[in-house]
């Protein structure tokens with residue numbers, strides 16, 4: 334036997350050993366999964382024992398919630414989505430997960446969305462979150478927002494004016510675009526004391542464009558959270574560098590806006606009521622305050638969370654009402670009862686307007702997918718299934734809001750179902766989340782939704798869905814990402 338041959342024999346031996354080791358490792362994983370899989374009893378497709386790849390692919394395609402909903406139809410209120418992921422539609426379980434002081438904390442998914450910024454939306458630190466809520470809640474309360482209503486109303490009126498102008502030249506209006514500019518300008522105005530002037534300019538400024546780009550990259554990145562440290566530094570096409578560079582650009586922009594706000598407040602005798610007026614001046618609330626970095630991060634969180642959520646809801650509700658002229662006429666009749674100089678309080682007391690909004694939030698939930706949470710370390714009993722600590726539990730609105738027992742004929746947009754809402758209906762609504770992590774901008778959203786719809790239908794009572802430029806129902810099919818929107822990003826309405 335020559336030397337070469339002896340090497341070959343040794344190599345073959347090593348290869349065999351490696352093959353045996355690999356087979357043993359695979360077998361060990363298989364056996365562990367088969368014998369010790371803590372989620373083995375949770376029903377779901379066979380492959381979810383091994384992978385959540387189907388969920389990821391469908392989420393990236395923008396129809397993850399439909400996939401999960403189909404699994405619920407087949408397997409019941411608790412379904413397995415992956416090796417350690419479960420979705421639940423059981424109301425008692427949802428109350429347990431989304432309650433005040435819940436120990437089901439937000440998962441790493443939100444870290445992806447926040448692209449490494451510790452802010453109120455993504456934080457997993459309960460003390461940090463409690464402090465932020467305490468400091469930020471008052472200006473966001475119904476009472477706190479009253480002082481900001483004139484600023485909001487001004488932007489709503491400007492949006493309606495711009496829609497009227499577009500109607501004259503284009504013979505139709507893209508309400509998706511104008512509602513987006515309006516909500517972006519409102520949250521900019523209330524946050525930084527100066528809007529982004531999207532309504533005046535008819536386009537988003539570079540800061541908003543950067544935020545939009547970061548939102549797209551982050552929402553894809555949040556599906557692959559373990560790859561985020563790499564994604565963060567990769568040069569990506571179309572965003573002017575890496576996500577890290579983009580995030581830095583956004584932060585520099587927000588910091589400059591804040592410094593300008595502080596400067597203006599110092600030079601004024603009277604205080605302008607804004608979401609951060611007091612905190613920006615370093616006012617201490619119950620012995621606590623926020624640093625400039627915390628304020629900048631909170632401002633960014635507000636702008637991300639507070640623009641397309643509200644504008645997409647406005648778009649879907651406006652469209653749904655234009656599609657059903659009887660409902661639209663009923664709303665217009667109710668709006669005719671308003672005094673000339675109506676206020677936010679007057680709008681709050683209009684029953685049909687508010688039913689139209691509630692039904693819009695149900696039928697078109699703009700946060701349609703899961704609000705993923707970790708099961709606390711001691712594990713939890715969820716609707717009769719024991720889930721180990723650290724597994725992920727998801728509660729998706731898309732399914733909850735379509736529970737046919739609570740909402741017969743769930744695909745129908747029908748505001749009348751809210752005339753006498755049952756307990757099951759109220760319990761099945763999770764449009765703004767729940768418990769300690771409930772949407773802090775909920776009251777602001779309601780003010781914008783009421784004012785937007787009231788001004789729109791009072792000004793344009795003849796509105797109807799247009800077929801100009803090929804507009805059709807298909808345009809309004811929902812792209813179900815973390816935030817859902819009309820799939821073609823337009824909604825063309827004729828107002829005369």
Ligand code: HEM
Nearest residue numbers: 454635638639642643700704764765766770772773774778
């Ligand atoms: C129709 C409009 C809106 C809808 C449907 C909506 C929905 C939601 C939902 C479902 C959550 C909970 C997320 C979770 O638990 O994982 C949330 C949280 C949040 N929303 Fe909204 N939102 C809307 C408008 C706004 C507005 C106008 C703001 C303005 C600042 C805002 C700011 C936030 C913030 C900061 C959080 C995180 C709260 C926390 O974790 O303490 N949202 N929103």
